[in-house]
Amino acid sequence: MSTQTKFLLDESKLPRRWYNIAADLPVPLAPPLHPGTLQPLGPDDLAPLFPMELILQEVSTEREIEIPEPIREVFRLWRPSPLVRAHRLEKALGTPAKIYYKYEGVSPAGSHKPNTAIPQAWYNAQAGIRKLTTETGAGQWGSSLAFAGALFGIDVTVFQVRVSYDQKPYRRALMETYGAKCIASPSNLTASGRAILEKDPNHPGSLGIAISEAVEVAATNDDTKYSLGSVLNHVLMHQSIIGLEAMLQFEMAGDDPDVIIGCTGGGSNFAGLAFPFIGQQLRGGRKRRIVAVEPSACPSLTRGKFAYDFGDTAHLTPLTKMHTLGSTFTPPGFHAGGLRYHGMAPMVSHLKELGLIEATAYPQTACFEAGVLFARSEGIVPAPEANHAVKSAIVEALRCKAEGRSEVIVFNLSGHGHFDMSAYSSYFGGQLVDQGYDEKELAMALAGLPSVPA
Numbered sequence: 001m002s003t004q005t006k007f008l009l010d011e012s013k014l015p016r017r018w019y020n021i022a023a024d025l026p027v028p029l030a031p032p033l034h035p036g037t038l039q040p041l042g043p044d045d046l047a048p049l050f051p052m053e054l055i056l057q058e059v060s061t062e063r064e065i066e067i068p069e070p071i072r073e074v075f076r077l078w079r080p081s082p083l084v085r086a087h088r089l090e091k092a093l094g095t096p097a098k099i100y101y102k103y104e105g106v107s108p109a110g111s112h113k114p115n116t117a118i119p120q121a122w123y124n125a126q127a128g129i130r131k132l133t134t135e136t137g138a139g140q141w142g143s144s145l146a147f148a149g150a151l152f153g154i155d156v157t158v159f160q161v162r163v164s165y166d167q168k169p170y171r172r173a174l175m176e177t178y179g180a181k182c183i184a185s186p187s188n189l190t191a192s193g194r195a196i197l198e199k200d201p202n203h204p205g206s207l208g209i210a211i212s213e214a215v216e217v218a219a220t221n222d223d224t225k226y227s228l229g230s231v232l233n234h235v236l237m238h239q240s241i242i243g244l245e246a247m248l249q250f251e252m253a254g255d256d257p258d259v260i261i262g263c264t265g266g267g268s269n270f271a272g273l274a275f276p277f278i279g280q281q282l283r284g285g286r287k288r289r290i291v292a293v294e295p296s297a298c299p300s301l302t303r304g305k306f307a308y309d310f311g312d313t314a315h316l317t318p319l320t321k322m323h324t325l326g327s328t329f330t331p332p333g334f335h336a337g338g339l340r341y342h343g344m345a346p347m348v349s350h351l352k353e354l355g356l357i358e359a360t361a362y363p364q365t366a367c368f369e370a371g372v373l374f375a376r377s378e379g380i381v382p383a384p385e386a387n388h389a390v391k392s393a394i395v396e397a398l399r400c401k402a403e404g405r406s407e408v409i410v411f412n413l414s415g416h417g418h419f420d421m422s423a424y425s426s427y428f429g430g431q432l433v434d435q436g437y438d439e440k441e442l443a444m445a446l447a448g449l450p451s452v453p454a
């Protein structure tokens with residue numbers, strides 16, 4: 001039995017190409033629709049928001065896309081991220097299962113998000129863009145794009161969801177350290193923000209609203225483009241570097257995962273780890289269980305409707321077919337801010353509909369309990385988002401114990417929780433509650449889904 005704990009890779013072995021699952025789909029993705037005409041979108045429709053190279057990646061069906069050398073050079077600052085065998089967690093659970101985690105918290109911003117922030121900033125810089133707007137929930141994406149902007153000389157403006165802006169002042173300080181400007185959303189700076197504030201001056205904000213504000217600024221300023229931290233096909237493709245590395249690291253470990261787990265907000269870290277493995281299966285390889293984990297308070301994959309919907313609250317973005325709680329739905333202000341999104345990546349939703357992945361949901365206190373056990377066994381304090389994956393891995397490991405099976409489980413530890421310690425304090429102080437969402441509001445948001453001709 002191997003007692004090795006940590007698996008890294010030679011720089012010479014680091015992936016040189018991203019993996020694009022669109023090449024291996026048995027059924028193609030439903031096309032995104034123009035918000036005005038409800039007709040399928042053309043590449044030019046996205047040109048006000050994104051540089052052409054990223055638009056071409058968004059619609060590409062090439063299986064592999066070269067990672068440009070300047071991007072790989074930045075990645076070498078922290079990649080490969082380690083694949084770690086959680087021996088001590090296994091022992092604490094008394095499970096015959098082998099638990100591995102891929103640790104993305106080693107990036108400068110503390111999560112997987114720089115894996116796409118770096119390429120997005122670089123392609124924008126190549127296209128001569130000097131200003132980017134974006135939104136951030138927990139602050140992870142904002143810090144990642146701020147970091148990337150600093151490397152490539154781009155001014156970054158971040159609309160941060162109000163509740164996390166108030167809860168996480170140090171995330172804002174980090175964004176400012178990298179040179180970005182941070183604005184609490186909803187704000188007075190945009191028509192979308194003002195419309196929300198008029199109805200409710202104390203609105204806690206949501207990712208859907210922050211996206212509207214960032215998109216509005218990019219769409220109304222010729223010199224400014226927009227950058228999204230999750231959901232889109234090209235973002236998921238950039239994250240595939242996680243799974244591509246993990247495959248090589250599992251070869252070194254002499255193991256092969258039976259269960260692959262990731263938490264899902266917009267779906268990017270989950271897809272990053274899982275899609276290369278799913279691709280192998282779609283090309284005739286072995287079938288594994290792939291589990292997406294979301295918060296019970298914002299359960300788009302497990303409780304949402306698979307339908308065309310807007311990506312934002314003010315309906316400025318294209319419509320995509322996805323699992324959605326309705327674009328007007330405001331999830332309760334729980335602590336995993338990065339998972340408070342009404343929709344899901346269309347590609348993740350599509351795979352769910354095709355039966356290629358499973359989805360499950362847990363309330364936040366159970367997730368914090370799992371995260372604390374993980375920290376006390378493995379030393380790393382997970383981000384509240386990542387606690388959802390930890391919880392699911394523990395559930396699977398305990399199932400293996402009950403069934404006497406020694407399956408191999410891997411989960412994506414998408415980030416560390418060093419900026420989320422106030423959430424841990426609330427948990428230890430017994431103030432963390434499992435908020436349900438408002439069923440009436442959900443029903444209303446779903447009833448308000450746009451009707452799209454079949």
Ligand SMILES: *Cc1c(COP(=O)(O)O)cnc(C)c1O
Pocket residue numbers: 111112113138140141229230231263264265266267268269270338339383385386414415416
């Ligand atoms: C943003 C974030 C998530 C959720 O986003 P996905 O696109 O679903 O990955 C999960 N974990 C961490 C640490 C994050 O920062």
